[in-house]
Amino acid sequence: xxxxxxxxxxxxxxxxxxxxxxxxxxxxxxxxxxxxxxxxxxxxxxxxxxxxxxxxxxxxxxxxxxxxxxxxxxxxxxxxxxxxxxxxxxxxxxxxxxxxxxxxxxxxxxxxxxxxxxxxxxxxxxxxxxxxxxxxxxxxxxxxxxxxxxxxxxxxxxxxxxxxxxxxxxxxxxxxxxxxxxxxxxxxxxxxxxxxxxxxxxxxxxxxxxxxxxxxxxxxxxxxxxxxxxxxxxxxxxxxxxxxxxxxxxxxxxxxxxxxxxxxxxxxxxxxxxxxxxxxx
DNA sequence: AGTGTCGCCTGAATGC
DNA sequence: TGCATTCAGGCGACAC
Numbered sequence: 001x002x003x004x005x006x007x008x009x010x011x012x013x014x015x016x017x018x019x020x021x022x023x024x025x026x027x028x029x030x031x032x033x034x035x036x037x038x039x040x041x042x043x044x045x046x047x048x049x050x051x052x053x054x055x056x057x058x059x060x061x062x063x064x065x066x067x068x069x070x071x072x073x074x075x076x077x078x079x080x081x082x083x084x085x086x087x088x089x090x091x092x093x094x095x096x097x098x099x100x101x102x103x104x105x106x107x108x109x110x111x112x113x114x115x116x117x118x119x120x121x122x123x124x125x126x127x128x129x130x131x132x133x134x135x136x137x138x139x140x141x142x143x144x145x146x147x148x149x150x151x152x153x154x155x156x157x158x159x160x161x162x163x164x165x166x167x168x169x170x171x172x173x174x175x176x177x178x179x180x181x182x183x184x185x186x187x188x189x190x191x192x193x194x195x196x197x198x199x200x201x202x203x204x205x206x207x208x209x210x211x212x213x214x215x216x217x218x219x220x221x222x223x224x225x226x227x228x229x230x231x232x233x234x235x236x237x238x239x240x241x242x243x244x245x246x247x248x249x250x251x252x253x254x255x256x257x258x259x260x261x262x263x264x265x266x267x268x269x270x271x272x273x274x275x276x277x278x279x280x281x
Numbered sequence: 282a283g284t285g286t287c288g289c290c291t292g293a294a295t296g297c
Numbered sequence: 298t299g300c301a302t303t304c305a306g307g308c309g310a311c312a313c
């Protein structure tokens with residue numbers, strides 16, 4: 001599912017094909033996804049020019065010429081694809097939004113599970129918007145420091161894994177990268193967040209940045225392949241060390257799998273967590 | 282304010 | 298084989 005690196009990859013992929021294009025035609029195929037699409041959105045964005053693309057947390061921000069922002073969240077299963085001709089494009093199952101561009105191409109947002117979101121807000125109201133106002137720091141920006149992380153976690157009794165996925169603590173880290181970062185930092189996902197020491201948080205801070213940066217790198221190489229095939233801007237397969245590796249030996253592990261059972265899968269807050277009980281404490 | 286739970290939604294995987 | 302059930306999870310709403 002798209003977490004920060006995947007969304008970042010999609011944003012980078014959007015820049016060459018969407019920036020400086022004018023939205024000639026827009027269609028909202030599915031007004032009622034989980035969060036309803038703003039009423040009249042199609043008519044409102046038609047004729048607007050795309051100035052730039054950026055990302056905040058897991059949201060894709062499409063900045064329009066009129067100081068408004070068209071925002072897409074990919075949810076769990078959302079993808080963005082481009083097609084050559086928006087006039088002849090035939091909607092397929094789970095298409096929710098089409099933007100017909102002035103170069104004739106179509107940008108289509110498709111999301112089978114409808115967990116994605118389409119928002120349209122004034123640039124000046126972005127920071128106070130309900131979906132943005134409580135967001136924590138960007139993990140790859142300098143405001144995210146071990147100290148800031150310590151401050152955000154202070155007194156929190158909830159498990160560190162759950163806290164890492166809390167977008168008010170730090171944004172962009174979802175279920176996969178929370179497990180991966182904790183594994184690299186050698187910290188048990190079950191630890192109460194407020195009990196993790198500063199030296200450990202330094203490791204965790206570095207681990208979060210490392211997993212996200214590596215995944216973005218990996219997305220970048222996928223993106224180059226996309227350019228060749230003109231495919232979809234959505235997913236890429238990154239190598240995970242613990243996620244979906246239940247029962248396997250973790251990287252560099254010398255212990256006997258028969259005896260230890262290998263990487264363990266547990267459920268926290270209704271989400272699966274993968275970790276190595278012998279390397280994470 | 283912090284914490285935990287539920288519901289949204291569909292396709293794939295699994296169970297009988 | 299076919300139908301039913303389970304599972305996946307980001308985020309908002311809600312209860313306490």
